[in-house]
Amino acid sequence: MMRRSKTCPICEMGIRIVDYKDERLLSRFTTERGKILPSRLSGMCARHQRQLSRAIKRARHLALIPFVKAHSR
Amino acid sequence: MVSMSRKYEIVYIFDSALEEPQVNERLTRFHELLKSADHPEPITDISRWGKRTLAYPIKNREQGNYVVAQFETEQRLLDEFERALKLDEGVLRYLVVINEGLATVPTTADRIERDSDDDEAEVGLEGDEEAE
Numbered sequence: 001m002m003r004r005s006k007t008c009p010i011c012e013m014g015i016r017i018v019d020y021k022d023e024r025l026l027s028r029f030t031t032e033r034g035k036i037l038p039s040r041l042s043g044m045c046a047r048h049q050r051q052l053s054r055a056i057k058r059a060r061h062l063a064l065i066p067f068v069k070a071h072s073r
Numbered sequence: 074m075v076s077m078s079r080k081y082e083i084v085y086i087f088d089s090a091l092e093e094p095q096v097n098e099r100l101t102r103f104h105e106l107l108k109s110a111d112h113p114e115p116i117t118d119i120s121r122w123g124k125r126t127l128a129y130p131i132k133n134r135e136q137g138n139y140v141v142a143q144f145e146t147e148q149r150l151l152d153e154f155e156r157a158l159k160l161d162e163g164v165l166r167y168l169v170v171i172n173e174g175l176a177t178v179p180t181t182a183d184r185i186e187r188d189s190d191d192d193e194a195e196v197g198l199e200g201d202e203e204a205e
Binding site for chain 2: 024061063064065
């Protein structure tokens with residue numbers, strides 16, 4: 001279980017604008033099934049959470065990240 | 074009336090069955106549509122990611138040829154441009170967005186990978202301390 005960190009992980013990385021083409025970054029903030037991780041769990045600030053959700057939706061459209069990830073057991 | 078010109082970014086996903094010259098021919102044809110008196114050379118940056126596996130199949134294709142281009146053009150030219158993209162069977166998918174000053178290739182990828190490893194280690198430690 002991911003703990004809520006005190007500061008926004010994106011701010012800490014020094015990223016101002018979340019890039020929808022950066023699928024490695026985006027996939028860090030999705031669940032194992034590919035859902036967008038709530039900011040409640042990631043500690044993301046509101047501004048970056050908004051940017052992230054838009055970026056993830058764009059990346060899904062471009063088939064960079066899946067809409068639904070198959071469950072691997 | 075001043076013509077409205079803006080900076081945009083487009084990601085093309087071409088059919089991986091297309092050869093390099095066929096892709097180039099399409100790019101030239103599409104970019105021709107963006108030219109105007111104010112912007113005779115609309116393309117400011119272009120980067121070819123090459124073939125990569127799609128996260129899910131599109132039109133029964135498992136692979137796509139990605140090209141990212143940044144351009145500056147007038148809004149009125151975009152409709153005709155997007156129409157040409159929709160009609161072309163060789164374009165599996167595309168996305169036009171306002172250019173927010175991002176690079177055509179995510180340059181931060183490597184740095185993030187390293188940072189994320191550090192972060193996870195730190196979070197893990199903090200978690201243990203709080204739990205005890």
